[in-house]
Amino acid sequence: xxxxxxxxxxxxxxxxxxxxxxxxxxxxxxxxxxxxxxxxxxxxxxxxxxxxxxxxxxxxxxxxxxxxxxxxxxxxxxxxxxxxxxxxxxxxxxxxxxxxxxxxxxxxxxxxxxxxxxxxxxxxxxxxxxxxxxxxxxxxxxxxxxxxxxxxxxxxxxxxxxxxxxxxxxxxxxxxxxxxxxxxxxxxxxxxxxxxxxxxxxxxxxxxxxxxxxxxxxxxxxxxxxxxxxxxxxxxxxxxxxxxxxxxxxxxxxxxxx
Numbered sequence: 001x002x003x004x005x006x007x008x009x010x011x012x013x014x015x016x017x018x019x020x021x022x023x024x025x026x027x028x029x030x031x032x033x034x035x036x037x038x039x040x041x042x043x044x045x046x047x048x049x050x051x052x053x054x055x056x057x058x059x060x061x062x063x064x065x066x067x068x069x070x071x072x073x074x075x076x077x078x079x080x081x082x083x084x085x086x087x088x089x090x091x092x093x094x095x096x097x098x099x100x101x102x103x104x105x106x107x108x109x110x111x112x113x114x115x116x117x118x119x120x121x122x123x124x125x126x127x128x129x130x131x132x133x134x135x136x137x138x139x140x141x142x143x144x145x146x147x148x149x150x151x152x153x154x155x156x157x158x159x160x161x162x163x164x165x166x167x168x169x170x171x172x173x174x175x176x177x178x179x180x181x182x183x184x185x186x187x188x189x190x191x192x193x194x195x196x197x198x199x200x201x202x203x204x205x206x207x208x209x210x211x212x213x214x215x216x217x218x219x220x221x222x223x224x225x226x227x228x229x230x231x232x233x234x235x236x237x238x239x240x241x242x243x244x245x246x247x248x249x250x251x252x253x254x255x256x257x258x
Contacts, residue, residue, distance in 0.1 A: 017043055018088055026082065040077045041070075047089065048073040051096045055104070065100060072099030120158040123148060203253050211246055218243065 018040065025036045052069035056062050076092035105118050127147045131139035139147075145155040204212060210232070217223045217231065225239040234242075 014043060014046075015089075022080070022082060022088060037077050041073055044073060044077075044089075044092065045070060047092065048096050051093060052100060055100055060104065060107070064103075068100050068103040069096050072096035075099065117154065117158050120150075120154055124155055124158045199254060200250070203250055206253075207246070211242075214239070214242060215246065 021036055021040050021043070025033065025040070028036050048069035049066050051072075052062070052065035055065055072095050073092060076088075076095040079095070080088060080091055101122070124144055127144050128139060131143060131147055135143075141156050141159060142152055144159075145152045148155065204215075207215070214228060214232065217228050218225075223231075225243070226236045229236045229239045232239075
């Protein structure tokens with residue numbers, strides 16, 4: 001039970017030091033101001049890293065998140081105006097959070113949807129959570145759209161883009177079933193064969209009976225050129241020339257049709 005008390009004491013001590021440094025910052029100028037700012041940043045880095053920790057596991061390395069959050073802290077320290085905000089952390093935490101979210105918006109998408117969908121997605125997520133609390137169940141897209149005062153189409157698109165930060169791994173095994181990769185279809189050679197049949201049928205119909213017979217023996221029966229020559233009464237060299245001529249003519253007709 002000592003650890004939570006120690007953490008509270010540490011937080012209170014940091015809060016008091018931050019308050020003292022902010023008072024010094026009001027009167028500081030030049031190099032002294034930069035020194036006080038550096039002390040404020042160093043003292044509150046733990047706050048920035050705590051904000052970054054909430055965004056881990058979404059496809060961006062933890063070190064990058066810490067760095068972005070630290071940049072947000074620097075902006076908060078240099079932009080803080082005690083005349084407009086009395087609580088430094090109340091100003092700093094949203095600033096840090098906004099910097100991290102901008103980084104996700106600009107760099108965190110594995111699959112990048114339109115900017116309007118990127119900006120709408122956090123609103124949809126918040127509304128979904130609020131409706132869940134009120135309704136005790138996962139709200140339907142129509143209910144989320146009504147909550148936000150939007151048409152259903154962009155809401156559906158934003159909900160569909162939820163996996164764009166970190167798409168599911170092909171090795172994942174949802175519901176203890178086979179990996180996702182095992183459920184994906186592969187290349188079907190039947191499509192290529194069907195396309196070849198459709199393309200070649202009218203060309204083959206234009207061949208003579210003898211030419212169709214030669215092609216059938218070569219490609220359907222698997223006969224050699226010597227066997228074909230013996231069957232139709234010509235030499236192997238003549239069969240080779242006949243096949244070459246047929247191929248050239250069919251290729252030319254295919255190119256013309258294309």
